[in-house]
Amino acid sequence: MxxxxxxxxxxxxxxxxxxxxxxxxxxxxxxxxxxxxxxxxxxxxxxxxxxxxxxxxxxxxxxxxxxxxxxxxxxxxxxxxxxxxxxxxxxxxxxxxxxxxxxxxxxxxxxxxxxxxxxxxxxxxxxxxxxxxxxxxxxxxxxxxxxxxxxxxxxxxxxxxxxxxxxxxxxxxxxxxxxxxxxxxxxxxxxxxxxxxxxxxxxxxxxxxxxxxxxxxxxxxxxxxxxxxxxxxxxxxxxxxxxxxxxxxxxxxxxxxxxHKFHACCHGLHAALEAARDLDIAEPEVAEIKIKTHPRWMSVCNQMSPTTGLGAKFSYRTVIAMQALGYDTALPGSYTDKVCADPRLKSLRDRVSVEADETLSETQAHLTLLRRDGARLEVTHDLLTPMSxxxxxxxxxxxxxxxxxxxxxxxxxxxxxxxxxxxxxxxxxxx
The missing domain is CATH 1.10.4100.10 (2-methylcitrate dehydratase PrpD)
Known part of the structure; x- marks a missing residue:
């Protein structure tokens, strides 16, 4: 038995x-x-x-x-x-x-x-x-x-x-x-x-x-x-x-x-998007964004420069740029080929870098925001952090x-x- x-x-x-x-x-x-x-x-x-x-x-x-x-x-x-x-x-x-x-x-x-x-x-x-x-x-x-x-x-x-x-x-x-x-x-x-x-x-x-x-x-x-x-x-x-x-x-x-998913993209991207939300990033202020994530996500959702809406759902650089530009990442309709071709998005995406960090768990991401005024802001977000x-x-x-x-x-x-x-x-x- x-x-x-x-x-x-x-x-x-x-x-x-x-x-x-x-x-x-x-x-x-x-x-x-x-x-x-x-x-x-x-x-x-x-x-x-x-x-x-x-x-x-x-x-x-x-x-x-x-x-x-x-x-x-x-x-x-x-x-x-x-x-x-x-x-x-x-x-x-x-x-x-x-x-x-x-x-x-x-x-x-x-x-x-x-x-x-x-x-x-x-x-x-x-x-x-x-x-x-x-x-x-x-x-x-x-x-x-x-x-x-x-x-x-x-x-x-x-x-x-x-x-x-x-x-x-x-x-x-x-x-x-x-x-x-x-x-x-x-x-x-x-x-x-x-x-x-x-x-x-x-x-x-x-x-x-x-x-x-x-x-x-x-x-x-x-x-x-x-x-x-x-x-x-x-x-x-x-x-x-x-x-x-x-x-x-x-x-x-x-x-x-x-x-629960609050962004219409791969769940591997959500900790980074929530970290960006914590920092309240907006494009005019962004000089550079550095993302650190668990190594497993590097082969899952790290497409560098996707040209399609589907590809955007698996791209750290793209979704962070979308969020900074005011695109609603919660709406499936935000992920389009047209968005990927947006010159503003391409410019901002090139200022976003992604690297693996084995000290982070699969549910964590660490963001460093360098602002145009020289300020440096950092935050780590864990999807397992209890939400009220x-x-x-x-x-x-x-x-x-x-x-x-x-x-x-x-x-x-x-x-x-x-x-x-x-x-x-x-x-x-x-x-």
Whole structure:
């Protein structure tokens, strides 16, 4: 018997105690997920997966981003893919995964079908996202470095647990759904930079729905398929550090330290952009800007002089110049070929340098600003620095307002905070 599986299953099926902080952060992630999903409906990958699912025959059980409805599995596939299409959703740095896009589509699809109240949906989603983070910690960095996409792998287990909680699974059923998901969870980093990356999120959400529905129908898998010689951890390069992954489970919510994206670009750039925000840089004052970052980001988001909007999303020099010139880096529409060709941006970009610094963590960046008046300003920003609940709420709601409009963002937030039925929230995906 797997102690790790049993511990996760007991947590997933049991009663949980939440704090105001946990509940608000969960609701903010739901608002953020809906906003980035609605903003991403016109992306090519979104259209392709929607067309696939809407072209199938079957019951229309759950609403889709962009309109229409589909069977639960198909809805989870579409909504997971669409909400990750812009890569603008939340991230948890403990395992470098995106919990919301894998777990929320599964939890909402079943909650809508089962006509659950929002409180039930939010609790199932929170438990599922916590399990995805714990799974990611158990699998470890070797799993990620071997080429597996944690959003797709760890996320599938979180989606399955969330779906199982909506269906009222007991501990044994939770162990079964974890075991069955072990044979379905998949996703490769080889898809990064293509439509395959957001599709990985959709696959995780869809897998969670599928495995939970099968267990509900009496499917009998190997309940201990996470550990052991042929288990998921061993076959997928997982480290299997169960004590570390389970530490504080049921008492401490790791999900509370989720990092929401406030800039529509690679998350590796965000610490630098937040540091620039702390310095309040503006182009007329800039003589030179020096950026220091963790070495891993040098090969990920350090394009020197991109000419396309997509390239700009992976360029320290470009996004810092954009921010100094007043471009709103929170809006996906700010990243265009035309912006990259702006003579003012090119001039300022040439005054920005980037270097690796092994003393910095992956969530830190250090900026040095040399002003034209000779003043020298420096700041280090860490994305893991705790943000007050009120500041987090202001920024997430502000981001949502920019993406879907203030009135709509406020309406969704009011629904999440005052309650109602999951089906009413699901209808907001298509407004």
């Amino acid at each position: 797997s102690d790790f599986s049993t511990s996760l299953a007991a947590f997933a099926a049991g009663s949980v105690e939440t704090t105001l902080q946990t509940r608000v952060v969960t609701s903010l992630s739901v608002l953020d997920w809906i906003a980035v999903g609605r903003a991403g409906v016109d992306e090519p990958v979104s259209k392709a997966v929607r067309d696939l699912v809407l072209g199938e025959e079957g019951a229309t059980q759950s609403h889709l981003f962009g309109g229409g409805a589909a069977p639960m599995r198909g809805a989870a596939l579409v909504n997971g893919t669409v909400s990750h299409a812009l890569d603008y959703d939340d991230t948890h740095f403990a395992h470098i995964g995106h919990p919301s896009v894998a777990v929320l589509p599964a939890a909402l699809a079943l909650s809508e079908w089962d006509d659950r109240i929002l409180v039930d949906f939010l609790e199932a989603a929170l438990v599922g996202m916590e399990v995805s983070i714990r799974m990611g910690l158990w699998l470890g960095r070797d799993h990620y470095q071997a080429g597996f996409h944690q959003t797709a792998t760890a996320g599938a287990f979180g989606a399955a647990v969330a779906a199982g909680r909506v269906l009222g699974f007991d501990v044994t059923q939770m162990r079964k759904v974890l075991g069955l998901t072990a044979t379905r969870a998949a996703g490769l980093k080889a898809q990064f930079g293509t439509m395959g990356k957001p599709y990985n999120a959709g696959l995780a959400a869809s897998t969670g729905v599928e495995t939970a529905l099968l267990i509900a129908k009496g499917f009998e898998p190997n309940m201990d398929a996470l550990e052991g010689p042929y288990g998921f951890g061993t076959t997928h390069k997982g480290e299997g550090d169960a004590p570390a992954a389970l530490a504080g489970l049921g008492e401490e919510w790791l999900f509370e330290s989720i990092s 609940l009120s500041d987090r709420e202001d920024r997430v709601r502000g981001k949502a307002a920019k993406l879907i409009g203030e009135e709509e963002a406020d309406a969704i937030w009011s629904m999440l905070r005052t309650g109602g039925r999951a089906r009413d929230l699901a209808k907001r995906l298509a407004v």
